[in-house]
Amino acid sequence: MKTQSFKQSDIKESWILVDAKDKTLGRLAATLASRLRGKHKPEYSPNADLGDYIVVVNAGEINVTGKKLMQKKYYKHTGYPGGIKSRSLGDVIKNSPEEAIRMAVKGMLPKNKLGKKMLTKLKVYRDNNHPHQAQNPGLIDI
Numbered sequence: 001m002k003t004q005s006f007k008q009s010d011i012k013e014s015w016i017l018v019d020a021k022d023k024t025l026g027r028l029a030a031t032l033a034s035r036l037r038g039k040h041k042p043e044y045s046p047n048a049d050l051g052d053y054i055v056v057v058n059a060g061e062i063n064v065t066g067k068k069l070m071q072k073k074y075y076k077h078t079g080y081p082g083g084i085k086s087r088s089l090g091d092v093i094k095n096s097p098e099e100a101i102r103m104a105v106k107g108m109l110p111k112n113k114l115g116k117k118m119l120t121k122l123k124v125y126r127d128n129n130h131p132h133q134a135q136n137p138g139l140i141d142i
Helices: 025-037 089-095 097-106 113-119
Strands: 015-019 053-057 073-077 084-088 122-124 138-140
Touching (some): 025 053, 025 097, 073 089, 084 089, 097 122
Parallel strands (some): 053 122
Antiparallel strands (some): 073 084
C-alpha cells in the first residue's frame, strides 16, 4: 500500500463561522488552532496547509477562568535597554479582544512559515458584523 500525498490543489478549503460569546479563551484557541492546521481532515499532513478559513465573531465577549485577567501578562521588548513593556490580559481584552484570540491561537501553531500562513486564515471580529457573507461560512458550535 502506498502512502498518499495530497497537493494544495487536491484540498477543498471551506469557511467556518465561530461565535466566541461566553467561550473560554484557551479552549476556543486550541480548537481553532487544530482546525487551522487541518487536523480534523483525513488528508492531514503536518507539512502542508490543509486547514479551513475561520471567521470568529463576538470576540469582545470572551471569558477566561481564574485570575488570568490581572495575572497573565504579555511582554514586548523594544530592543533598547530597559525597553520591556507589559500588558495584562484584561487590558488586551478591553482594548483589542481580537488580538487576545489571535495571540492565543498563534502560540498553538507551528513557529515557521507554514504557521504564519495558517494564521492568515483566521479572521477575528469584535462584534457580530463581518465582511465574509459572500463566502457563505458554515456555523460550527465549539
